[in-house]
Amino acid sequence: MPNNATFSEIGKAIADHNSFAVVSHVRPDGDAIGSVLALGHALEQLGKSVRYLNNDGCPKSLEFLPGSEKVEISGEVGVLEVEVAITLDTAAHMRIGEGSLEAIKNAKLLINIDHHISNPGYGDLSYVDPNSPATGQIIYELLISLGLPVSRISRDSIYVAVSTDTGSFQYPGTTQRTYEMAADLVGRGLNVGKINQLIYDNQPYRRVELMRALLNTLDRSDDGLIVWWDLPMATKNELELMDDDSEGLIDFIRSVHGVVVAVFFEDLDGGKVRVSMRSKDARVNASEICGVFGGGGHALAAGIRMPGPLDETREKVLAVIRESLKRAGIS
Ligand code: 5GP
Ligand code: MN
Numbered sequence: 001m002p003n004n005a006t007f008s009e010i011g012k013a014i015a016d017h018n019s020f021a022v023v024s025h026v027r028p029d030g031d032a033i034g035s036v037l038a039l040g041h042a043l044e045q046l047g048k049s050v051r052y053l054n055n056d057g058c059p060k061s062l063e064f065l066p067g068s069e070k071v072e073i074s075g076e077v078g079v080l081e082v083e084v085a086i087t088l089d090t091a092a093h094m095r096i097g098e099g100s101l102e103a104i105k106n107a108k109l110l111i112n113i114d115h116h117i118s119n120p121g122y123g124d125l126s127y128v129d130p131n132s133p134a135t136g137q138i139i140y141e142l143l144i145s146l147g148l149p150v151s152r153i154s155r156d157s158i159y160v161a162v163s164t165d166t167g168s169f170q171y172p173g174t175t176q177r178t179y180e181m182a183a184d185l186v187g188r189g190l191n192v193g194k195i196n197q198l199i200y201d202n203q204p205y206r207r208v209e210l211m212r213a214l215l216n217t218l219d220r221s222d223d224g225l226i227v228w229w230d231l232p233m234a235t236k237n238e239l240e241l242m243d244d245d246s247e248g249l250i251d252f253i254r255s256v257h258g259v260v261v262a263v264f265f266e267d268l269d270g271g272k273v274r275v276s277m278r279s280k281d282a283r284v285n286a287s288e289i290c291g292v293f294g295g296g297g298h299a300l301a302a303g304i305r306m307p308g309p310l311d312e313t314r315e316k317v318l319a320v321i322r323e324s325l326k327r328a329g330i331s
Helices: 007-015 030-045 098-103 135-146 152-165 176-187 192-200 205-215 233-239 250-254 286-291 310-327
Strands: 019-024 049-054 071-073 084-088 109-114 125-128 226-231 261-267 272-279 301-307
Touching: 007 109, 007 125, 007 135, 019 030, 019 098, 030 049, 030 071, 030 084, 030 135, 030 152, 049 098, 109 135, 135 152, 135 176, 152 176, 152 192, 205 226, 205 233, 226 250, 226 310, 233 261, 250 261, 250 272, 261 310, 272 286, 272 310, 286 301, 286 310, 301 310
Parallel strands: 019 049, 019 084, 049 071, 084 109, 109 125, 226 261
Antiparallel strands: 261 272, 272 301
């Protein structure tokens, strides 16, 4: 990982410019959208002009977040005349997607703020902290350290970013600082019960139907160490699924006793397959396994977009997982 910029260098870049685009990775999750809203709104509070971008727009499941209506689909905005583009939660520049790459191509300064260990530190200023469990937590530290305003919108967005990326403050990456941050956000008026209900008790019935379909494809290795399920295109069409409907469902199979690696295979348009992977053992590095196929992410949660068909993709990926389990001395 290359040298990080300091918060004060980022603060100076903010102070020296007036127009910004804040953007995150394709198929955004809570950390991606939450970080974009949290930082974007702080910039607006400073009187800056801010465009909120995502290649795929804001997913329905996050529309409860105040400010989310400002997130524009990058492919619909043309090339923006902004001075600064800030990518958030985006491990590789390309992962903002083609529409976003085009929209921000005239920005004269690119700032990259992220927590993925695989982030090479692209951009003119980059701040990558793999020890932070969510990009939202880095945004919190940035706002506090620079004395920037933490508005109601930024407060709620940070909480959603960190809660969703830590599995409700459960994953091993969750730190003392994460809980201190959450306590501070509650102190600033965050309604814990209400926001958690909006995040977690608010799913469309369609998602439960998806769970039923996935369970019908459930399979595992003879030794029980690997468990997986498939989402073929036919099911996506039949259930009229939205991109984010499958978000987080893999947690259900990861939770099985004895499972070390859980994998989810999903058909994408254009014959590609999305692989979503979770490891429960630090000796089996999901990011490295996914890296074999050009993907990446975190040690315990990673992903790939790779060529299909799904059946072949599954066999290739399972073979590398088996290798990794063997090398770790687990099987
Ligand atoms: P998820 O399985 O929830 O989609 O993603 C888990 C983690 O893996 C996220 O941190 C995400 O950034 C990373 N990830 C998912 N898909 C890809 C991919 O296609 N390429 C890379 N480099 N990382 C990915
Ligand atoms: Mn994240």
